[in-house]
């Protein structure tokens with residue numbers, strides 16, 4: 001905040017700046033990516049955008065030609081199919097199973113491979129499932145993409161919100177040797193709880209990044225300078241708040257899981273990252289609430305709890321719960337939800 005306040009008072013920041021991002025933010029991103037994704041990049045490979053969303057959208061716009069197919073492991077975040085379609089591409093859902101922890105394997109991908117397959121979207125930790133791929137699992141997918149000459153877009157926005165022994169999720173680019181056709185997506189929204197500052201970035205081969213930058217220069221131009229300076233402070237300043245937040249999230253995750261364990265008809269895979277739990281609610285669906293969509297409406301109306309139906313993520317019979325809220329609200333909300341499930 002202090003860095004942002006000072007930046008707001010400095011008139012140099014009241015003007016347009018480089019479309020690709022402030023030099024010192026891009027320098028900080030070089031170091032951050034090396035430290036957390038294990039990848040060496042240079043300044044020509046980075047484009048700072050208005051949140052990871054714009055970075056994702058521009059990645060699709062730069063890479064896809066009409067009719068190109070994009071493999072999308074499901075359940076998946078809602079923005080990916082929309083961004084693919086807006087770029088003229090075709091989203092191809094690759095279903096995963098809760099028994100496999102909602103993770104896709106090379107064999108699953110091969111089943112959906114066609115001559116039009118151009119890109120795979122790889123997200124770890126995942127929204128909505130919280131699934132985290134191990135280094136070996138990520139490498140297997142990276143090797144598969146190399147073998148079939150397919151691009152990978154790796155969304156690493158939740159990479160530091162992991163709850164095992166590691167403090168960062170394995171980066172597919174960091175663990176797959178010579179994975180050249182890869183775009184990394186990252187930003188300050190999740191690990192630094194800076195959703196409203198709207199700073200994200202893409203990292204990739206210089207020519208693809210240059211194409212995305214041309215798009216951005218006409219669409220929006222540079223990201224707000226004050227927000228970029230706040231992002232420099234977040235990613236290169238003291239990191240103790242990230243650690244403290246991860247610990248708080250882990251505690252809330254465990255509270256939510258143990259409370260849901262008592263709910264009849266609810267089946268939950270333990271998420272290892274992000275801040276979501278994605279329970280299977282098929283066991284509580286009935287004539288009044290025949291779908292997860294209706295159940296979500298019922299939870300809002302009867303228990304005052306907001307959840308997202310799994311259908312939005314390509315998974316019927318599930319709901320997504322977020323534990324990015326205070327301990328008290330979390331306990332109150334989950335206990336109301338569990339008692340409503342008990343009545344169904």
Ligand SMILES: Cc1ncc(COP(=O)(O)O)c(C=O)c1O
Pocket residue numbers: 050051052053054077123126127155157187188189195198199200
């Ligand atoms: C997987 C994933 N990527 C990206 C984003 C968006 O990031 P940003 O707020 O930086 O646009 C989200 C937000 O929900 C997300 O879940």
